[in-house]
Amino acid sequence: MPKRRLSEHQRRRILAIQERRRQRLESRTQAVLDALDTEQPEVAADVSGGARGAGAQGSSADVPQQASQQGRVVVRHGAHLGVEDEVGELHHCVARRHLGHPVCGDLVVWAPTEPGRGVVTALCPRDNVLSRPDYGGRDKPLAANLSLLAVVVAPQPPPSGFLLDQYLVAAELMGVRALVVAAKLDLLDPHDRRAFLDALAPYPALGYPVCPVSTKGEPGIGALLTHLPGETAILLGQSGVGKSSLVQQLLPDQDIQVGRLSAATGLGRHTTSTATCYRLSPDAAAGGRLIDSPGVRSFRLAGLSQAQLEDGFPELRTLRGQCRFRDCRHLDEPDCAVHTAVAAGGIHPQRLARFQQLREGLVR
Ligand SMILES: Nc1nc2c(ncn2[C@@H]2O[C@H](COP(=O)(O)OP(=O)(O)OP(=O)(O)O)[C@@H](O)[C@H]2O)c(=O)[nH]1
Ligand SMILES: [Mg+2]
Ligand SMILES: [Zn+2]
Numbered sequence: 569m570p571k572r573r574l575s576e577h578q579r580r581r582i583l584a585i586q587e588r589r590r591q592r593l594e595s596r597t598q599a600v601l602d603a604l605d606t607e608q609p610e611v612a613a614d615v616s617g618g619a620r621g622a623g624a625q626g627s628s629a630d631v632p633q634q635a636s637q638q639g640r641v642v643v644r645h646g647a648h649l650g651v652e653d654e655v656g657e658l659h660h661c662v663a664r665r666h667l668g669h670p671v672c673g674d675l676v677v678w679a680p681t682e683p684g685r686g687v688v689t690a691l692c693p694r695d696n697v698l699s700r701p702d703y704g705g706r707d708k709p710l711a712a713n714l715s716l717l718a719v720v721v722a723p724q725p726p727p728s729g730f731l732l733d734q735y736l737v738a739a740e741l742m743g744v745r746a747l748v749v750a751a752k753l754d755l756l757d758p759h760d761r762r763a764f765l766d767a768l769a770p771y772p773a774l775g776y777p778v779c780p781v782s783t784k785g786e787p788g789i790g791a792l793l794t795h796l797p798g799e800t801a802i803l804l805g806q807s808g809v810g811k812s813s814l815v816q817q818l819l820p821d822q823d824i825q826v827g828r829l830s831a832a833t834g835l836g837r838h839t840t841s842t843a844t845c846y847r848l849s850p851d852a853a854a855g856g857r858l859i860d861s862p863g864v865r866s867f868r869l870a871g872l873s874q875a876q877l878e879d880g881f882p883e884l885r886t887l888r889g890q891c892r893f894r895d896c897r898h899l900d901e902p903d904c905a906v907h908t909a910v911a912a913g914g915i916h917p918q919r920l921a922r923f924q925q926l927r928e929g930l931v932r
Contacts, residue, residue, distance in 0.1 A: 636689065641674040642845040643829060649688060650833040651678050656847070658832035663688040671697070672843040672859055673712040673800060684832055696742040698802065701868050711802050711843045711859050716745050716795065718779075720805035720814070722752040723764060728806060733922040734867050735804050736776060737880030741872075747777045749792055749803070751810040754785030770916040774882050783813040793818065796848055800857045807863025815860045819846050874927060881923055883915045897927065 642658070643650040649670060651661045661678050663670055668691055670676055675692035697712040717739040721727040732748065739746035748771050753761055761780075768778045779791035792814065795801075803811040816822050825846050841862055848856035869877075874897070878884045884898075884906060892903035898920065909915040 636677055636679045639676055639678050641670050641672055641676060643842060644671055645842060650829055651676060651686065658829055659684055659686045660833035661686040661688045667691050669709055671709045671712050672845050673714060675713065696744055698738060698742065700864065701870065707870060710861060714744050714800050714802050716799040716801040718747055718749050718801050718803050720749040720751050720803055720809045720811050722809040723755050724752060725806050725808050730922060730925060731806065731867055734869055737869055740880040740882065741876065747779060747795055750778055750780045752782060753780050753787060754782040770919060783810060783817045789814060789817050796856045798855055802859040802861055804861055805863060806865065812860055815846060815858060818858060819848065822846060869926065877927055881919065883919065884923060
């Protein structure tokens with residue numbers, strides 16, 4: 569049909585124009601990066617806190633050095649970064665080569681190249697980083713500088729306790745607090761809801777609060793909200809457990825934030841395929857940040873020793889050195905302090921089973 573052909577033609581023209589624009593921008597940016605890469609690498613501490621350098625010489629690539637400032641990566645698509653500056657404005661930046669992989673939550677030093685655009689010239693030291701394997705099995709950083717891991721489980725899709733425990737181990741190894749979000753509880757009648765929450769009963773005693781929530785009915789999201797003030801929290805879990813729905817409810821202005829992000833950087837539209845950092849409302853969660861992450865089917869802790877894995881289980885960590893054998897695997901060895909604790913009710917058998925599953929699969 570002619571009408572359809574015409575619109576297809578238009579579509580192609582628009583795409584071609586966009587592609588040319590993108591290439592122009594890319595080559596301009598590349599010129600800036602090339603010039604920067606021939607200079608001395610910048611030290612992040614030199615400009616931390618947005619201090620202005622004295623010499624406004626400007627580089628050959630016309631990057632005003634005096635404008636270097638600190639920012640936070642709020643989203644990343646390949647080499648393209650959405651960077652929030654100190655007053656909350658967003659900029660589309662590309663990262664100088666040899667910087668490693670800045671990810672969502674990273675603090676960076678960046679310099680504007682043109683309005684709304686800039687170049688990231690240094691990656692500030694991280695407090696911590698959460699990595700997980702990509703499809704090829706290689707560890708990829710997902711988000712940095714976190715203070716809270718919120719692991720979401722729901723009746724649908726069927727929960728994976730194995731995935732939950734791996735995230736909790738990751739939190740322990742990162743030295744970051746964690747909690748369990750029991751989501752989509754409106755799907756369960758009171759009896760099944762009780763059973764669902766009973767299965768999570770061992771966690772609070774281990775230091776992981778359980779927050780029962782629903783975005784579509786009772787009990788609401790209050791139990792989670794109380795944990796967020798002042799935190800940089802990331803929502804983690806299988807695809808479909810309701811992470812983005814929680815973000816939507818926790819951030820009444822999420823649409824606005826996504827709109828600002830995509831208007832400023834063109835990067836906000838595919839929020840389900842990459843981690844994205846949002847600001848929580850100052851009155852609800854003073855200064856807090858919330859990161860939505862793409863769901864995973866599996867998460868694999870790689871290359872840990874048994875001692876490291878034990879560090880990831882607080883209830884095993886405290887028994888370190890108390891078994892008869894120093895290299896006790898807590899299987900069928902005599903005088904195993906872990907088995908004694910399980911028998912006495914101090915360790916949940918399910919957690920020991922998860923530990924064993926992880927030990928067999930993951931420890932070198
Ligand atoms: N009944 C019910 N459905 C929910 C609730 N929260 C989310 N859902 C539904 O669950 C489905 C998945 O929700 P999302 O928020 O997209 O899940 P997600 O964890 O962000 O998924 P990925 O982005 O794929 O990782 C959607 O159809 C939502 O409408 C809830 O509290 N109750
Ligand atoms: Mg999502
Ligand atoms: Zn033992």
